[in-house]
Amino acid sequence: MLTLLVFAFLGLAFAENGIDGWLRYASLPRDVAAGARIPGVIIALNDSVVSPIFTAGRELQKGIAGITGVQLKVSSTTTGNTSSITVGTLDSVASAAGQVANLPELTGDGFYLDTTGSGARIIGHTERGALYGAFEYLSMLAQGNFSEVSYASNPSAPIRWANQWDNLDGSIERGYAGPSIFFKNGAVVSDLTRVSQYARLLASVGINGLVVNNVNAALAANIPLLNSANIAGLGRIADAMRPWGVRLALSLNFDAPRNNGGLATSDPFDSAVIKFWDDKTAELYRSIPDLAGFLVKANSEDQPGPLTYNRTLADGANLFAKALKPHGDGLVMFRAFVYDHHLTEDNWKNDRANAAVDFFKHLDGQFDDNVVIQIKYGPIDFQVREPPSPLFANLLQSNVAIELQVTQEYLGQQNHLVYLPPLWKTILDYDLKVEGQSSVIGRDILTGHRFNRSTNGYASVINVGTNTTWLGHHLAMSNFYAYGRLAWDPLRDETQIVEEWAHLTFGSDRKVIDTITDMSLESWPAYENYTGNLGIQTLTDITGPHYGPNPASQDGNGWGQWTRADATTIGMDRTVWNGTGFSGQYPPEIAAKYEKIETTPDDLLLWFHHVPYTQRLKSGKTVIQHFYDAHYAGAETVQSFPERWASLKGLIDDERFNEVAFRLEYQTGHAIVWRDAINEFYRNMSSIPDDQGRVGNHTWRIEAEKMTLSGYQAVSVTPFETASGRKAITTSSNQTTGTATATLDFPSGVYNIGVNYYDVMGGRAKYEILLNGQTLGKWEGNLEDKLGNTFSSQLNGHSAARVYFKGVNVEKGAVLTIRGTPDGGEPAPLDYVSILPIGRVD
Template structure:
């Protein structure tokens, strides 16, 4: 009966909330053909707090779920029958003797063999044994039953995640709920979810975590919170995940009672040594510290005319006796730079601040470098700092939670972007110098290095807020362990583990995901101009005007005739010259600069011809329409998977794909209209500002509604919307439908503000077509905006509505709170037509 139930389980799409991620251990087809499974699990020399013991439990759970077989657990040797043997190399040698692959193992590495009577999972250390166990279960969970025997070592020693959690329980740039580390200024008592997260991280080979925001709060260093850090470390330790914390540089003064935080002051040095000793007494295996200094208003050593190395080394001295690592962020820049100076450039800041400090950092310091020179944009070249620091250990900082790329409300699979950066050859000393080989320490013979991923998981069951966004966390871990892997292959593994083996599901999610980054780049910002979001507010919706005219340095220098940053050494900011000569020469020359980075390195006329033959401005128009069109296809592609994926995850993903489809049109229209207005150059296809299927709300007959000039103007069709005449009142907008009789998809674009949940009713000839609420702040998991703008602009669509020409269209909006039931326009779309 048990085997029958196991087989039946393969045919059901049971409800899932996403909390199991890729560790579902779901039954796999063909499991009955796997005949070589041992009958027991032997854990070698493991205490209950050891990753080896956790590995044995994980193996038991996984095998039962995947293959439907209960294996017994044993400690010590078991030579009488075939077993899954899991343990360290030293323990295996003591119990069974030497094995040939032992000398190949490096720190955290493992040997996996399924070829003999026993399955061997042997780690260089306990953590490596756990990684090997997860790898074995991953193979089983994907139905990969063929015998294998290989050693797998991590590419780099540092494989960390950064969690921007605040002490009040919020998460900066977090889109998946509240923190499960902090609440009300204190570390939480219940650390169960921290342990669950450690399990997920361990399955990826992640060995370290920074639990608090880089904009750190010094109160984390209180005695009570240090004990709380210990609780988190205790919960994560069995999974081999070492806890670290981010520090506020001014803590000796703001928290410790000193009159200074000068890193060369002996009292300050002693204060950090003392507090570090206290932390390590509670957390003996703490990973180390992360420091953001002298950036975006944060305190740092420059306050006292000390160098960044002086600051980093102060922490390094304190951490060194405990074998702690100091990750010092290279994200150092002045956010009040003067745009009127043609030579000024935020992209130059990292090299300018760090180039003269190369070799002056202590050996346990790692400079953590954002992958590009600005800030996690949709496309940037690799930071030139990677090839500048030859005598300093470095790590690449990637953003798993896409702050500038849709905030997990848009599907954007990021592994192709990361792969492009990691494989980029910086040509230092005119030798092969791929970024992946620099951060591993191999290229410049450094002892440390690796990856730091900004993840920002929260209390949402999906961990990241969007089921499909978990592919980014999975891919980050895979590439941190082995950057030679291909993004599409990583994706396929994740799909099998997360959604099963249906070929249609596989093909659909691969197609959507691999198209998602190019699509987002197309409808947000292309040709290297950056993500044209609102950099002064939420970093979510379109607002290209905010890029210029401020001190933040994410400039596009767009005027009526031209656009782009001149970063050449000859005429511009000199950023191109920060690269090694071979790369500098490529970027300096407009003819050899790739078009996808043209506006990053060159300031050109809108009519400048690209290698495609199109002008810059026409490419802008075409790309934005093409990108938005691609986003529309994700909805029917996903809808075709109904019944093949459990209802909960199917419906939750569908909601976000529908949102993305609508918001991509907001992006398309806003950017196209902005540059159409800026340049005065028409779209040769006559699409911009020519929306034949729309009825503008401000042109309808209004009762209780009034017109409202939306700012920025380009985030509303016709630059106007309607809002109710007062708070908590009712407005009505009516008009006669001018379109031919037929069946349409009727779409309403409106604005969904934080601080209110308006009610809407759409009717034709007093027949209700649909009702809805302005409650996206609940459904999206984060709050985009309190204004009518590109962040709050959204769309709802009612399908297959029969319409007669001359019918009366009516919208009734009931305002709530600060949200005045705002409406932009209504579209009547024939089937197959994109607005």
């Protein structure tokens, strides 16, 4: 009976759904656990259940039990037992055990961790810092690290916030993992269990603030956030997060006085408007006494703001700053994402990238001391590669925070594995050379050291949802983890971070850690290659869901994410001498580098220069040939991901293993869609062929529209490049099953068969593939049930997908048939079939 119970326990432990993220506290292998030196009791020097120190005590108890099997008692007072884990603030430890000698300097939410001797001491500069130290200690134990250490760790900056883009109706803008854990039907949800679990994850990586609702608050003005019922609900959210040291902040609708307050104006100088915000802020503090502050997006993308009333952006920010000031240390995070999205592309000088500096530089020094300018890492919008925002070099008297995005809005929407820290590090490690002095963004500017500004930091969009994976893709959680680690210490190595995360998330097997690390580090360069490289931006559909390819959408509109591509040339001229002048927004040494093609790095060439497709890169290739080669290389890289992941079968629990395997295989097909779409678009535009003859030449491909059709019809696809051969097939009606048949003229052998189809919203079509009348397999157009990206109801690059049937024996002359049965608005669309020799990438 005991044996059965043990195996039952192991089976349950092995089934995981991702809810604990990297805080699994999985039991160590017996031989490793034998080296653990676990003290006999936990002393948490605060017995208030809302105290982060009380939380730290319970978390240590839980973690040590899971990791080592040792059950420890938790006490709030010293016991005389020298073999104890003591956790508290410097003051509480000194009060309980006497003055702590030779303690390194602690600042902000810093902590001191000492595991020398028979016990352990975890001392925080704040209660929150003590909790962070407890998580650090547990992270060591969970990785089998029982070293004796004695060190202090201080955060690089005081602001380390997450931004949620949740709406009160329960939807999440740019959310890819289910609906909101905070809101539903216009109110705060009743069960806040997931909120507490989220706060635990945030705290474990040192994130101390959470903006709980969508920054586009003006778009949700029909559901007033600040009515009394919702303010009470927000108080409950704050209560759920408080034990984890995570403070609540809110996105505000600048026009709330007029929209929801019954006033005729939202002018920041109007006395009634000032009173409205003073009163609402006081009401919020009565419900949320430790309110972290406000996030404000104003005069951006048609949202109202102070410019609407002929006031400055500083006037608008200071309105909220003054409302917060009497209540403590609340901050206004004022977004620098202000630009005109009705620009005329015909004007060679127009440039959205100039906007942040144009709008904010002249206001430097006019913001109140509790205002922080939140600046996106690049001048456009979370693209696959951008230079750093020059605004960091132009605000010398203002508090600043960098805005990153864990949410992969332009970067695969958590269907594509894209490990983001290597991208972020291109910004954080960048030296802007302000006034000729070293001005590294992470090390010098965001720490406040360079310009003697103490209230700086980090914000990142992290749109978790109700999916137990939190972000939809288990591997996407590495970006969440890494954001917290880099906000604490921007000098940390991105390889070390992902190795640590993989160990904590998937276990200690070296093969597992190395495989995940290698794939992760390859993923961003691969994604950049098969989407948009040389600084041309991501080339996704910017007027649509920001997911699949649509390079034409970049140009011909007012959004300003232009490529200025035509039949002979491509790229934005952002030079001072001939272009938009953007390069001149940087300090002289940096500006001089970007002024000339010869000194501009190839990976940003098309960001700064308008050149012929035949322009030679430093590699010797032309721009257009680099495009072709890079898109093939990037897509080829991700083709290896499923096989490498498959090698881990049995080393990872089945549930998480299978879910990751599904998304990695989906990515291989969508990467090919991206590759072909971008290459075909620019080949068509430039009329320059690929010198390797690959683009538009698919030897192993059968176009669906060229098969023998019954109940199917050929249709054009828009944009044209998102269909192989520019056409696809759909059933003739939504009541008719269609068949597409072809006689295979390939040498007899073993093949992998790939079928490209479109999975559109509006139904769940059913498909069957047969060879000589024998069923090879079936599938359903139900990716909307399995993936979280923004879906489309049209045949295009967002809905394009691929399904595989591998290791199929094919005789020359065999008859291949695909049957498609439509459902609702999904007419069983097909694009093509690839018959691929084993090992060949389509």
